[in-house]
Amino acid sequence: xxxxVLAFEGVSKRYRxxxxxxPLKAQAMRQVSFSLRKGEVFGLVGLNGAGKSxxxxxxxxxxHPDEGTxxxxxxxxxxxxxxxxxxxxxxxxxxxxxxxxxxxLVYYGQLHRLPRAALKRRVLDxxxxxxxxxxxxxxxxxxxxxxxxxxxxxxxLLHDPELLLLDEPMSGLDPLGMKEMRDIILAQRAAGKTxxxxxxxxxxxxxxxxxxxxxxxxxxxxxxxxxxxxxxHQSTVTLGFEGPEDLGPRLAALPWPSxxxxxxxxxxxxHQDLGAAIRALEPLAGKAPSxxxxxxxxxxxxxxxxxxxxxxx
Amino acid sequence: xxxxxxxxxxVFRQLLRNRILVVLTLCALGMVGVVAFLGDLGQEAELxxxxxxxxxxxxxxxxxxxxxxxxxxxxEESELKxxxxxxxxxVERWHVLLGRTVGAVLLMLMNQAGxxxxxxxxxxxxxxxxxxSDLVVAAAYxxxxxxxxxxxxxxxSVLASSVPAAAMFSxxxxxxxxxxxxxxxxxxxxxxxxxxxAVKVLYWITPNFSLFxxxxxxxxxxxxxxxxxVFFWPLAYAACYGAxxxxxxxxxxxRKDF
Numbered sequence: 001x002x003x004x005v006l007a008f009e010g011v012s013k014r015y016r017x018x019x020x021x022x023p024l025k026a027q028a029m030r031q032v033s034f035s036l037r038k039g040e041v042f043g044l045v046g047l048n049g050a051g052k053s054x055x056x057x058x059x060x061x062x063x064h065p066d067e068g069t070x071x072x073x074x075x076x077x078x079x080x081x082x083x084x085x086x087x088x089x090x091x092x093x094x095x096x097x098x099x100x101x102x103x104x105l106v107y108y109g110q111l112h113r114l115p116r117a118a119l120k121r122r123v124l125d126x127x128x129x130x131x132x133x134x135x136x137x138x139x140x141x142x143x144x145x146x147x148x149x150x151x152x153x154x155x156x157l158l159h160d161p162e163l164l165l166l167d168e169p170m171s172g173l174d175p176l177g178m179k180e181m182r183d184i185i186l187a188q189r190a191a192g193k194t195x196x197x198x199x200x201x202x203x204x205x206x207x208x209x210x211x212x213x214x215x216x217x218x219x220x221x222x223x224x225x226x227x228x229x230x231x232x233h234q235s236t237v238t239l240g241f242e243g244p245e246d247l248g249p250r251l252a253a254l255p256w257p258s259x260x261x262x263x264x265x266x267x268x269x270x271h272q273d274l275g276a277a278i279r280a281l282e283p284l285a286g287k288a289p290s291x292x293x294x295x296x297x298x299x300x301x302x303x304x305x306x307x308x309x310x311x312x313x
Numbered sequence: 314x315x316x317x318x319x320x321x322x323x324v325f326r327q328l329l330r331n332r333i334l335v336v337l338t339l340c341a342l343g344m345v346g347v348v349a350f351l352g353d354l355g356q357e358a359e360l361x362x363x364x365x366x367x368x369x370x371x372x373x374x375x376x377x378x379x380x381x382x383x384x385x386x387x388x389e390e391s392e393l394k395x396x397x398x399x400x401x402x403x404v405e406r407w408h409v410l411l412g413r414t415v416g417a418v419l420l421m422l423m424n425q426a427g428x429x430x431x432x433x434x435x436x437x438x439x440x441x442x443x444x445x446s447d448l449v450v451a452a453a454y455x456x457x458x459x460x461x462x463x464x465x466x467x468x469x470s471v472l473a474s475s476v477p478a479a480a481m482f483s484x485x486x487x488x489x490x491x492x493x494x495x496x497x498x499x500x501x502x503x504x505x506x507x508x509x510x511a512v513k514v515l516y517w518i519t520p521n522f523s524l525f526x527x528x529x530x531x532x533x534x535x536x537x538x539x540x541x542x543v544f545f546w547p548l549a550y551a552a553c554y555g556a557x558x559x560x561x562x563x564x565x566x567x568r569k570d571f
Binding site: 081 | 315316319320323326327330331332389393394395397398399400401402403404405568570571
């Protein structure tokens with residue numbers, strides 16, 4: 001479990017955003033350093049535009065870092081030998097609509113130099129694994145977004161890679177598809193594969209991952225094991241009730257953050273304060289407040305990390 | 314090189330299935346019909362006109378096939394991000410660039426060969442002397458020019474920032490490439506030395522597509538297009554110029570972020 005399969009050291013990336021007469025640059029990644037150990041499942045979370053996809057694309061050699069070094073399976077990400085052992089699923093993959101899933105996968109299998117005789121069998125097996133055996137020979141233009149995502153996953157698994165890099169693998173999937181994707185990731189983990197994926201879903205990350213990284217404004221603000229984060233942070237409960245705006249000062253006096261949205265007051269309290277919060281809010285609401293949502297300890301950790309990073313900025 | 318061939322054959326299959334190119338094939342068939350009609354008039358001048366129009370049709374179908382192929386591929390690359398999967402596979406970027414160029418050429422060759430065969434069949438059926446060995450050689454030269462144009466388009470598709478810009482630059486190069494000798498004549502009439510030098514530079518860097526047009530040789534009845542240096546020079550030119558353009562395109566492609 002201690003061999004690094006992916007290592008970032010002081011990696012920064014800026015994008016050109018302006019026109020050629022007015023060149024501007026946006027910093028997408030700043031001094032990112034971390035390593036991925038063999039056999040672990042690592043989840044990367046962050047807000048939209050935090051730099052997660054930039055990190056992923058840099059890891060596979062689609063983007064060149066402006067500073068720092070990236071090692072993929074012990075080599076430069078552009079090294080074909082390293083990419084032979086890698087499976088990569090981009091965010092919202094697209095395939096030509098006039099080809100079938102079988103044709104697409106046979107093509108990628110040929111590029112991986114999979115034995116010709118066994119290729120078609122392997123393609124059909126992988127399509128069955130991702131639940132596409134019924135539509136295997138249909139043109140992809142008839143596929144839903146979720147089905148295209150499954151084709152993307154199938155091409156990732158086709159050559160049985162030892163490292164999987166998945167950019168938003170749950171994107172476009174319905175709840176059943178998300179469960180199946182989770183099962184596939186867990187099966188790959190059980191088979192000893194190393195998995196690195198981006199996600200917005202903290203619950204998924206908490207359920208699947210050994211370690212988690214949090215990105216914010218291009219920085220990797222937190223990397224820790226999921227059990228450690230869960231043990232250090234409490235889950236939060238969001239309580240809600242309808243009430244007038246002038247309740248603001250009285251709510252501000254309470255020890256929990258509150259906000260008014262569409263005449264609905266939302267109060268976020270740690271799980272252990274739930275009883276006290278209900279008792280404190282009941283006189284203001286005129287009745288017991290409703291429980292709107294329950295946030296995981298990971299969510300608490302994430303929000304705290306964001307707040308700390310913003311405070312430093 | 315196996316990877317290049319796999320990519321080229323996939324590009325060929327992909328483009329063959331693309332409906333945009335069906336329209337082009339219909340246009341090509343229509344042009345062949347016009348050539349057969351012109352030949353049907355039977356006069357010697359009309360027969361020559363039919364052969365000229367046949368070569369023109371081959372050249373234009375080749376031009377549009379190559380241009381559309383690259384536009385479709387570039388659109389998929391830039392707008393639909395298909396290359397985010399392909400470039401992560403165990404292939405070099407030059408495999409991808411060369412495969413794309415060769416795939417477009419394969420489709421162009423298929424279109425041109427199909428037109429030529431159809432024209433030969435129509436001519437044979439009607440008993441018209443339109444297709445002979447000279448016309449086939451002239452068509453092969455046009456195919457060489459088309460292959461060079463595929464390299465030109467690949468070059469601009471890597472350098473240009475958008476699909477329309479790549480299409481526009483390629484079309485401009487194709488158009489100007491037919492008038493390179495006129496550029497030299499123009500230089501002789503220019504008084505401004507700076508402008509004359511600029512036009513001369515343009516002459517040297519513009520791909521000379523007029524080299525692949527053997528209509529003049531065919532017009533002189535009985536002229537043999539194999540004579541002199543005519544045969545090898547354009548092919549060597551296409552190979553060298555195409556290789557240079559692809560090398561420059563690759564240099565940029567290797568550094569490109571996706």
